[in-house]
Structures are given as C-alpha cells and as structure tokens.
Amino acid sequence: MEMTVEDLKKRIKDAGLRITPQRLAVLDAVDRNNHPAADRVVKEIRKNHPNVATGTVYKILDTFVSRGIIRKIETRSGVMRYDTILQKHLHLTDGNSDRIEDYFDDELFELIQKYLQHKKIPGFQTADIKIKLTGKFTD
Amino acid sequence: MEMTVEDLKKRIKDAGLRITPQRLAVLDAVDRNNHPAADRVVKEIRKNHPNVATGTVYKILDTFVSRGIIRKIETRSGVMRYDTILQKHLHLTDGNSDRIEDYFDDELFELIQKYLQHKKIPGFQTADIKIKLTGKFTD
DNA sequence: ATTATTGCAAAGACTTTGCAACTCC
DNA sequence: GGAGTTGCAAAGTCTTTGCAATAAT
Helix, strand or coil: CCCHHHHHHHHHHHCCCCCCHHHHHHHHHHHHCCCCHHHHHHHHHHHHHHCHHHHHHHHHHHHHHCCCCCEECCCCCCCCCCEECCCCCCCEEECCCEEEEEEHHHHHHHHHHHHHHHHHCCCCCECCCCCCEEEECCC | CCCCHHHHHHHHHCCCCCCHHHHHHHHHHHCCCCCHHHHHHHHHHHHCCCCCCHHHHHHHHHHHHHHEEEEEEECCCCEEEECCCCCCCCCEECCCCCCCEEECCCCHHHHHHHHHCCCCCCEEEEEEEEEEEEEEEEE
C-alpha cells in the first residue's frame, strides 16, 4: 500500500489500460482507503478532481476488477467494496459495523488448499478460495 | 430440505413468530428452491398466493434472517440470495453463472476452527467462518 | 489521427418504508 | 381485543447505460 505515482501508473499500464488522471485517482483512493465503497472513492477523488463523474468511477472500478487490478468485496448489505489485490488474504468483518480488515495468513490458505487437493469435491473444480470471518473487533 | 407443513410451522413458531400463510410460503419457497433471490421467492409464492406483496416478502426474509431461520448469501452482483440453515456448509460458485451449490464438509470446518484456535488473530474474535469456493461446475 | 475514456443525466435493478387495513393468537 | 402482519405504492439507494465531447497514445 501507499503506492507511488509510478507504481500506480505501472499497475494500470501493465493491465493494458491507458493512463488517465481519473484512473490514477481511483486506484490511489482504493489503495489509501480501507476497502472503500464506490461512493467513498468518489468523495475522495473529488477533493482533488471536483468534476469527476460518478458513472466514470463505477466504470473505472469495473474495468479494474475485470483486469484483475482490484477486487470486489461482497457485503451483507449488497453495497460493493473494493480492495487492491496484494496477496492472498481473508477478510475480517464485524456484524455491528461496516468495518472490513485484511488478514494475511499463507499457512491457512495452504492448509485448505492441501485439504481440497486431497478430498476433491465431486462435480466442481476449485479456482479460488474466499474466506470471511465474522466476529468482533476487540480494539 | 423438503420440509413438511408441520416442520415449517414449527420453525416459525420456535423463532417466536406468528404463523401466517405468507411466512409459510416464503420459508417453503426458500427451502424448495436453490438459493433463491427475493425476486424468485416472490414468483414462486405467487403461483399459489397471487396477491402477496413484494414488500411483504422482503420483510419476511429480513425477519427470518434476523431470527436466524434463514441466511443471507452475498453475491458478486450484490443481489441477495437466501438459504435455509441446516448445518455448517460452504458455497460453491461459478463465475460464469449465478449457480450456487451447498457443500457439506464438517472435517474442513473443524480443521479451520482448530487452526484458528491455535493461532489467534490479534484484535479479533471469530464468531463464524464463511467459505466460498469459486471455480467451475463440471456437471 | 484514431480509439479509448470521460461527463452527464437519465434509467434501471433491487430493496426499504409508512401507514391503513387486516389477521392471528 | 390487541399486537403483530400484510398490501400497496411511493421513495430510496446503489449501479448501469448511451452518447456526444474530450483526451491519450
């Protein structure tokens, strides 16, 4: 996180996309904020680019998701949240708030992966494991 | 699954709710259909109860979720799907369709539970583990 | 120059709300 | 009888769309 402008540009260019101020701003906003909703991204961006259209932000977020630069997070309310993709990680959520935190634990993913390799699921080929823990933040 | 009318009634009554034809129909529809969206539930119900209001179905689904009779499933599109709660299970989803299947595997949940008991997550107290596998259905 | 991207404003999909009328216990 | 539920229709929230104007390579 805290990517430099160069990092941001590289990430966008590597995905085969044109670099625009709007795209840089969106990627930066998703990176700097903790799992923001589209709404939040719009607000952040407007601080420096007052006339960015809402529709544009949605389009950019969609583009980024389909190119694999960022990830969509499904929520209980149905409002989408976004996440820059770094490494495999799981999400911690609190039923009483909309807080989402990342938790990194390669060992856990490996454990599950190994288990699934052993005990195959009939009629299904696993591509990705998504884990969400719900509970309480104690801090 | 395939609950009898008596089962349905019991489930609703045990949750401290009044038994109404609408509630019976909603619970039955969620039970009989494979992870239906609200929309689907409405259509199913209207076959026998033509004048059930959409709003009523949403209210009932909400009530059931908050009483723990059914569970809300978050999806990529943001459209909520519903599930009668039986035992711990995980969901299999295919990125190319909106199909959702249950997969039961107590061993897997125990494995993860044990792992998390061992390696506690700082600042977080886990209450529930949600696992979703994305991939391809091969049947 | 060419093609992708943006801004805008309107429409769309899904869900929630308020309240009078009605039902279940 | 009285609190809990329903139907209805309107409003709300979040997201998508179409297209002319604009900007990136």
